[in-house]
Amino acid sequence: MSDSERFVLGYDIGGTKVAVCVADSTGKILADDRLASGAISAYETVLPDMIALGKRLVGEAGLQMSDIKACGVCAPGPLDLVGGRIMKSPNLEWDAVPIRDDLSQGLGAPTFLDNDANAGVLAEWFFGSAKGLKDVIYLTMSTGVGGGVVTGGHLMQGTTGIAAELGHVILDVNGPICGCGMLGCLEAYCGGRNVALRVQAALRDRPDHALLKLPGVDGKIENVNYQVLREGYKREIPLAIEMWEEACMRLAQGIGIYMVTFNPELIVLGTLAFYSGDLLMEPVQRYLPRFAWPEFRNACRLGITALGHKIGELAGISVALYGLYEAGEWELPSAD
């Protein structure tokens, strides 16, 4: 069976929607649709809709359900990967729902569940810049920071399935508070939301600050976000330089820890790096020698996601394909 004849069904569960797609194992999307946000409510209502939409899309792709080799579900945490349950889902009021087994039963296909960051490293590994590699790390970087680690050709999942929480490595015990409740996590320094909050705090009692005069800010502290800080850095506003450099130095610290721990050949940075480019990568590279030996740095390339927005739509099918790969039913794509 060639790869283009091996079909999978992917579900990507977000805060306000469920995106569903049918794809072949080269990542080509054959049919896709989503459950509108208004339609999302209790699990008991959503589950039959998810199954019906999946089946409809399989038909639209010109396939039978028996052509679907696996189904993958990608959801934000917290998940119980061992039990295949979504423990809580923001905006969905779901509580410990056994989605993996329910979908598997409803669709009649083996179903696999994983979180956003693990799905992200799988998508980069199968379809993006990590094709053909065996030791890769992916950092989702948007409002928060998540991580996925492929080591020795396998996704690292840990003993209870919660491995690779790379955003919650603690960089300073006296550091700023993180959304997780701990102090000094990498996410507290580098996550988009926390960076914005830290800049906002620094601007309090400084109503005339140059950052508040940037386009789109209108003098309002609450309009200051990550993008505003980046713009300030570009314009060489001293406070912005100081805070941007600190965020980059802390990111380099985290990356150094990952290099020393996993000795990867590639670390891929997600959304914030995708939009910031060299403004982020240059300072991170500059600080990195403080945090990892040359032996680690020389072995590892630091890259930006090649998939960009596509990573979301490839997430569910990547989880499905990884299930097939671990079962010995699918081979990894080779490097281009």
Ligand SMILES: [Zn+2]
């Ligand atoms: Zn944390």
